[in-house]
């Protein structure tokens with residue numbers, strides 16, 4: 001079997017993920033493997049038609065494709081997303097049709113599921129024969145069990161590749177909309193007070209709906225808001241994964257991104273992301289923003305800010321995108337203030353929703369309101385806490401200092417009262433009589449402290 005490997009790591013050759021593919025190659029040498037570094041050469045691929053066409057020619061002539069990529073900021077690297085955009089822009093999708101395929105990633109398992117769902121959708125759009133995914137923790141290959149699992153997956157892949165049936169098709173093509181949003185004139189504008197609002201967008205001149213949505217949002221206020229179009233910033237490229245920022249949050253790029261982030265995003269009280277969706281997801285341009293923000297590593301730099309979204313495109317057909325939008329906010333300890341999308345297809349409703357969002361972000365910010373994190377934030381924070389305290393401490397030293405200073409290493413073994421309770425109760429429940437009584441009373445005992453608070457709380461009028 002001739003297999004093309006599309007390497008999504010911006011590091012190119014020295015990629016952790018590629019070692020998983022090479023491990024498979026070593027155990028299945030009877031196949032032909034053709035490697036293409038995609039993300040590390042994206043600028044060349046974009047500029048040089050011959051290079052792009054050579055890759056597509058290899059894809060056309062192969063039997064199977066391995067998408068091999070690290071997870072970057074809840075999806076795959078912006079450079080890889082750009083390549084996926086190029087496939088459609090340059091009408092090269094037919095080369096992928098009916099090819100068997102797998103998606104292999106390495107990560108720390110922080111939103112690897114969103115990356116895989118997106119890549120599954122990409123494969124479905126390309127009408128590929130999607131066999132499955134392999135989501136390794138980056139160090140799994142160093143463990144014998146990890147290697148065993150990888151080889152079992154490889155066996156499943158090679159056995160399934162010969163089958164002609166379609167596997168696991170899950171996503172329908174994204175439907176296009178011709179709907180044009182026409183905002184009404186805002187009757188009464190509101191004063192944003194001392195709240196700093198920054199809106200980040202990726203729209204191009206033809207993205208009329210998102211431009212109208214931005215205008216409508218901005219018109220809700222008496223004063224103008226700070227609007228940044230990512231196309232107008234000098235951003236030299238996507239994150240290369242060099243991780244030099246791990247020491248002191250300094251990015252190796254010498255372009256405008258870091259100073260823009262420090263001077264316009266960090267001082268804001270309210271951040272609005274206004275996205276013009278492209279193909280299957282947010283655009284690779286917007287993804288570049290989120291990847292480049294990685295110079296702040298795992299510091300929750302949006303903490304206590306209000307974050308909202310204006311989106312033009314079919315969010316409802318991209319379930320992973322909603323998790324991304326909410327997850328990125330929650331994992332930064334900001335408040336997910338709301339999302340307005342033009343797919344409702346009704347200008348009055350969009351007006352009302354945008355107005356509501358504009359009012360809500362001010363009210364929430366004034367009240368210092370941050371809703372409790374869901375699993376998306378709680379789960380993510382625990383992964384970061386464990387890895388930054390543990391195996392990634394020497395790499396992400398700036399994170400470590402921040403986490404230590406801000407009490408983020410809140411491990412349960414430091415809760416001495418609950419440890420004592422656990423010890424005593426576990427001992428006592430060895431006694432059958434105590435155990436019976438304990439489990440008989442547990443339901444009421446669990447809610448008693450909460451009930452006590454409700455009964456004894458002071459009620460402030462109007463609260």
Ligand SMILES: Cc1cc2nc3c(=O)[nH]c(=O)nc-3n(C[C@H](O)[C@H](O)[C@H](O)COP(=O)(O)O)c2cc1C
Nearest residue numbers: 009015016017070071072073074107108109110138
């Ligand atoms: C910019 C950047 C963003 C990352 N984002 C994520 C993420 O969202 N979730 C995750 O689990 N790991 C994330 N990682 C960790 C990488 O996925 C992980 O280190 C991977 O093994 C790197 O593979 P590679 O050497 O093939 O590039 C990120 C790393 C970098 C540099």
